Amino acid sequence: MKKYNLDQQYVRDFAVENAIEAKHVNVSYGQHQSIFDVSMSFPRFKVTAMIGASGSGKSTFLRSINRMNDNIATVDGKIMYRDVNINDDNINVYELRKHIGMVFQRPNPFAKSIRDNITFALKKHGIKDKKELDERVETSLREAALWDEVKDKLDESALSLSGGQAQRLCIARAIAMKPDVLLLDEPASALDPISTSKIEDTLNRLKEKYTIIIVTHNMQQASRMSDYTAFFHQGHLIEFNKTSHIFTRPKMQATEDYISGNFG
């Protein structure tokens, strides 16, 4: 693989309101450091894509944003959300994940009914009123563009859904909690092109209400969907800018090589 000077980076600071600000974040799995001194901000109500080769640390960094690396890795540095550092010891992680939800690469619906997939966490968080639960089920399924396909079978098992429907259910499950931020780790990589395009359409509509941070291997997807793009290489943030800049006039050679397929 080509060698790049990893100390050089180009990270734009944008004059917009940020939902999350990461400051000097380092992440290590035991002795193995996977993220090196990453500082960047995620603009509110925008989609930020994180791109980079396999093993560049995208998922590790994403998972740090809602404490999914607890007990797996050591995370140093600050990740600021609403003026608190989410890495502080006194943070209630379950409460945090209500505000910063996550959707994983493989659709992982619970082995419960479609309805219960959505109401399960709501009930755990104390919402008992049937009318409110019904309202949240319908709203979140509509927002995830799944309502029309499932409205007549809400009490059937979620395991009967197709992969694409199941992933939209996972998105509905996450947004039913009314989060501020939605983290998505390659949410369409296990899906066919039609399901992928439905997920992309869904996310495009959701960005009016949520800040979206998405890890993707798919360059077209990043350029179609995101407002901002962060390019990672070997655990370093190399470049962060508006997506239009990253894809048309990147500042760093490594970024240009990666997006043009001349990498490695």
Ligand SMILES: Nc1ncnc2c1ncn2[C@@H]1O[C@H](COP(=O)(O)OP(=O)(O)OP(=O)(O)O)[C@@H](O)[C@H]1O
């Ligand atoms: N649970 C873990 N335990 C130990 N090392 C890990 C763990 N998860 C990731 N790593 C290591 O951290 C580094 C970054 O991995 P990560 O999965 O964050 O990269 P990525 O860019 O998301 O890759 P991919 O695109 O393949 O998902 C790699 O060297 C990987 O081997």
